[in-house]
Amino acid sequence: MIELDDTHDPARTSWLASANTPDCDFPLQNLPFGRFMLPQDHAPRLGVAIGDCVLDLAVLGHDAPADMTELLTASAASRRTLRALLCRALTQGSPRQGQYRAALYPLNRVRLLLPCAIENYTDFYAGIHHARAVGSLFRPDAPLLPNYHWVPIAYHGRASSLLPSGSPVKRPLGQVKHAAEDSPQLRPTAKLDFELEVGIIIGRPNDLGSPIPIDEAASHIFGLTLLNDWSARDIQAWEYQPLGPFLAKNFATTLSPWIVTLEALAPFHAPLARPEEAPTLPYLDHDEDRRHGAFEIALEVSLSTARMRQAGETPARITSSHFARAAYWSAAQMVAHHTINGCNLRPGDLLGSGTLSGPTRDQAGSLIELTEGGKTAITLPNGEARRFLEDGDQVIFTGKATKDGFRSIGFGACVGEILPCPQYALPRD
Amino acid sequence: MIELDDTHDPARTSWLASANTPDCDFPLQNLPFGRFMLPQDHAPRLGVAIGDCVLDLAVLGHDAPADMTELLTASAASRRTLRALLCRALTQGSPRQGQYRAALYPLNRVRLLLPCAIENYTDFYAGIHHARAVGSLFRPDAPLLPNYHWVPIAYHGRASSLLPSGSPVKRPLGQVKHAAEDSPQLRPTAKLDFELEVGIIIGRPNDLGSPIPIDEAASHIFGLTLLNDWSARDIQAWEYQPLGPFLAKNFATTLSPWIVTLEALAPFHAPLARPEEAPTLPYLDHDEDRRHGAFEIALEVSLSTARMRQAGETPARITSSHFARAAYWSAAQMVAHHTINGCNLRPGDLLGSGTLSGPTRDQAGSLIELTEGGKTAITLPNGEARRFLEDGDQVIFTGKATKDGFRSIGFGACVGEILPCPQYALPRD
Numbered sequence: 039m040i041e042l043d044d045t046h047d048p049a050r051t052s053w054l055a056s057a058n059t060p061d062c063d064f065p066l067q068n069l070p071f072g073r074f075m076l077p078q079d080h081a082p083r084l085g086v087a088i089g090d091c092v093l094d095l096a097v098l099g100h101d102a103p104a105d106m107t108e109l110l111t112a113s114a115a116s117r118r119t120l121r122a123l124l125c126r127a128l129t130q131g132s133p134r135q136g137q138y139r140a141a142l143y144p145l146n147r148v149r150l151l152l153p154c155a156i157e158n159y160t161d162f163y164a165g166i167h168h169a170r171a172v173g174s175l176f177r178p179d180a181p182l183l184p185n186y187h188w189v190p191i192a193y194h195g196r197a198s199s200l201l202p203s204g205s206p207v208k209r210p211l212g213q214v215k216h217a218a219e220d221s222p223q224l225r226p227t228a229k230l231d232f233e234l235e236v237g238i239i240i241g242r243p244n245d246l247g248s249p250i251p252i253d254e255a256a257s258h259i260f261g262l263t264l265l266n267d268w269s270a271r272d273i274q275a276w277e278y279q280p281l282g283p284f285l286a287k288n289f290a291t292t293l294s295p296w297i298v299t300l301e302a303l304a305p306f307h308a309p310l311a312r313p314e315e316a317p318t319l320p321y322l323d324h325d326e327d328r329r330h331g332a333f334e335i336a337l338e339v340s341l342s343t344a345r346m347r348q349a350g351e352t353p354a355r356i357t358s359s360h361f362a363r364a365a366y367w368s369a370a371q372m373v374a375h376h377t378i379n380g381c382n383l384r385p386g387d388l389l390g391s392g393t394l395s396g397p398t399r400d401q402a403g404s405l406i407e408l409t410e411g412g413k414t415a416i417t418l419p420n421g422e423a424r425r426f427l428e429d430g431d432q433v434i435f436t437g438k439a440t441k442d443g444f445r446s447i448g449f450g451a452c453v454g455e456i457l458p459c460p461q462y463a464l465p466r467d
Numbered sequence: 468m469i470e471l472d473d474t475h476d477p478a479r480t481s482w483l484a485s486a487n488t489p490d491c492d493f494p495l496q497n498l499p500f501g502r503f504m505l506p507q508d509h510a511p512r513l514g515v516a517i518g519d520c521v522l523d524l525a526v527l528g529h530d531a532p533a534d535m536t537e538l539l540t541a542s543a544a545s546r547r548t549l550r551a552l553l554c555r556a557l558t559q560g561s562p563r564q565g566q567y568r569a570a571l572y573p574l575n576r577v578r579l580l581l582p583c584a585i586e587n588y589t590d591f592y593a594g595i596h597h598a599r600a601v602g603s604l605f606r607p608d609a610p611l612l613p614n615y616h617w618v619p620i621a622y623h624g625r626a627s628s629l630l631p632s633g634s635p636v637k638r639p640l641g642q643v644k645h646a647a648e649d650s651p652q653l654r655p656t657a658k659l660d661f662e663l664e665v666g667i668i669i670g671r672p673n674d675l676g677s678p679i680p681i682d683e684a685a686s687h688i689f690g691l692t693l694l695n696d697w698s699a700r701d702i703q704a705w706e707y708q709p710l711g712p713f714l715a716k717n718f719a720t721t722l723s724p725w726i727v728t729l730e731a732l733a734p735f736h737a738p739l740a741r742p743e744e745a746p747t748l749p750y751l752d753h754d755e756d757r758r759h760g761a762f763e764i765a766l767e768v769s770l771s772t773a774r775m776r777q778a779g780e781t782p783a784r785i786t787s788s789h790f791a792r793a794a795y796w797s798a799a800q801m802v803a804h805h806t807i808n809g810c811n812l813r814p815g816d817l818l819g820s821g822t823l824s825g826p827t828r829d830q831a832g833s834l835i836e837l838t839e840g841g842k843t844a845i846t847l848p849n850g851e852a853r854r855f856l857e858d859g860d861q862v863i864f865t866g867k868a869t870k871d872g873f874r875s876i877g878f879g880a881c882v883g884e885i886l887p888c889p890q891y892a893l894p895r896d
Binding site: 157158160163173176177183185188189191192193194195196197198199201208210211212213215221222223224246247248249251270273276277278279280281282283284285288289290317319320321375376378379380381382383384387460462463 | 586587589592602605606612614617618620621622623624625626627628630637639640641642644650651652653675676677678680699702705706707708709710711712713714717718719746748749750804805807808809810811812813816889891892
């Protein structure tokens with residue numbers, strides 16, 4: 039585990055006032071990395087979020103990383119050095135204030151990109167309450183399959199359709215077969231859903247054929263993001279046997295703009311939802327990970343409908359959950375499992391945690407759970423009802439790592455708005 | 468469909484004698500594209516296979532494509548122009564013979580790479596005989612699921628572990644649970660298998676949110692390769708529910724070195740294994756594709772064991788199959804299906820066909836089918852028996868497009884050798 043140092047000191051404040059407000063996601067203790075562009079730019083810049091601004095890492099001059107890969111693959115020591123340097127320079131009273139202030143851009147004036155180029159995206163299924171709840175809808179006789187407690191279940195997602203927060207999501211077309219029908223039809227999905235996940239960004243790679251042992255796994259993780267694994271439940275139900283979800287998921291996956299580093303998260307380690315005494319194969323078992331493999335991250339999902347925005351109403355919170363109360367497997371276990379067969383992880387690769395539903399229904403991380411498969415609508419404060427997402431709905435994820443005695447740090451929002459299904463002209467012979 | 472022209476004329480011969488031998492994979496009529504490096508190179512070169520040589524595309528001077536993406540995304544007209552130009556220059560009596568001869572390198576003196584950079588890899592399941600045979604082993608009660616005849620089933624594979632032909636493959640470790648056991652153990656797979664597939668390489672991309680109609684799908688396909696989707700059956704059986712195969716497949720996937728273009732394959736169109744009258748949703752249905760959606764490509768798998776190589780014996784053919792007799796879905800249907808939800812395909816993306824087993828057991832494209840799940844060993848000419856692959860086994864795929872009245876064209880071999888499972892030290896607490 040990464041040791042605490044004076045960059046985690048909650049008493050430390052910045053000369054940038056917006057970083058010191060209590061509800062700010064990006065205080066001095068966070069310093070998450072991302073990529074952004076100014077209106078005139080042709081290539082991404084590397085940045086660090088601080089208060090309501092982004093700091094252009096070009097301020098580091100000769101020491102600035104050439105690209106995100108250099109940052110992702112840096113040694114633990116140089117990551118620590120960079121964090122300490124940025125923290126000092128942004129601290130109240132720093133002699134570098136003038137130089138650094140000139141490299142700040144207001145967040146609302148820049149375009150935020152995916153935080154890094156992502157070659158491969160794997161989605162895990164580590165949220166045990168979600169696995170049980172959704173399993174009971176798809177397979178009432180066997181909600182949690184016998185392998186669940188042994189295997190960190192995962193499948194490969196689609197890297198090409200990963201989107202930065204704020205990108206719209208078009209309602210997908212797909213094959214849907216209603217129970218009363220003999221054959222499927224091509225339809226816009228009527229069961230569009232979100233999935234509340236945490237994304238794990240890989241830093242240092244491993245060679246093909248060389249597993250990463252569990253006791254080294256954390257050193258291959260750069261940091262965490264929020265992730266919305268949009269899902270079309272009706273398409274999924276018809277297509278997913280026997281090889282898993284495909285078109286039900288790969289039309290879009292939205293990522294929050296900042297990678298919150300493991301260094302920043304060091305104060306927030308917590309036990310997993312897996313009981314410490316649960317039997318685990320040795321390659322997935324490590325004492326420290328067993329006791330502190332999760333993080334104290336509170337997660338929230340809010341919905342803003344077109345009608346709510348027209349009426350000037352604020353988004354309505356529809357669920358809240360928590361990483362540590364939901365995750366049966368740790369990020370380190372996901373890395374150790376993913377590579378045990380020799381599979382190679384690349385810098386910037388993304389691992390989704392799986393939907394992080396809490397143990398009770400009001401903590402569910404997807405609508406299919408909140409509405410019992412669409413049976414029971416949820417009602418929004420303005421009286422609108424939702425079973426699944428409608429066109430114009432905006433889904434907003436937020437996350438906050440919180441612990442007594444430490445400054446809370448946030449992830450920045452992961453936002454997507456549903457656009458209508460595009461008109462589709464069938465081909466002519 | 469691409470029209471035939473004089474580049475398909477079987478009477479045309481090359482000034483390079485090796486291109487004119489009857490069993491040569493790379494006659495003048497083929498001209499497949501790939502990437503290679505000379506011993507002193509630091510970056511890949513683009514090449515075309517001809518006879519026993521590779522032609523460095525730098526010979527085109529100012530007209531040489533800057534990289535494979537430029538070639539992949541070229542218009543149909545410019546692809547046709549390039550093919551005609553290369554064909555003429557390599558034809559007997561060409562005035563460019565001297566210039567082109569200077570750009571030839573013997574194939575056995577260069578290192579062949581993956582034919583293009585591949586961002587995304589999707590594996591389909593279009594071989595209906597394989598789907599039925601393997602389905603009956605994993606699910607005796609429901610070998611072919613109800614969605615099979617409607618949905619071109621697919622899942623996302625792993626791009627990072629794609630390997631060029633000739634790369635060794637280490638036997639993977641993984642969780643395996645024997646029927647008599649209460650819990651799984653970490654073991655080297657004892658059921659290592661190959662899967663005989665054709666790879667489809669995407670040329671022109673589509674935008675996220677914009678499906679490719681079936682009547683335009685072929686124009687987004689650059690060409691075909693051979694593909695070995697190595698599989699660990701014991702790992703697969705334990706892990707694959709409910710989200711599909713993961714570690715059972717993603718340790719390695721081997722690709723043949725050359726992309727045989729749709730232009731070169733134009734004479735070899737053939738009906739699919741799907742009956743013309745089978746009901747199909749309109750977005751997957753197109754008259755031309757229904758009648759000629761497959762290709763006359765004969766496929767063979769040979770095995771060379773360590774003992775055979777020691778004794779100087781040639782590899783033994785263990786199965787032979789045929790694209791058109793095996794594939795229920797066409798490459799165009801795979802493209803139309805993959806994008807119907809708006810998913811974006813990128814230049815160089817790879818679609819695997821799925822295992823192309825023929826209708827009878829001796830035409831099976833995997834050992835699990837040839838040996839009925841490992842029950843009945845196959846016997847090699849030297850008396851060795853195989854249920855699954857053993858260390859030192861070399862698996863060799865070849866493919867040949869053949870039709871009366873046309874010059875046969877080949878794919879080059881797709882080869883991989885199994886290395887022992889690496890020693891793995893369990894982590895200490």
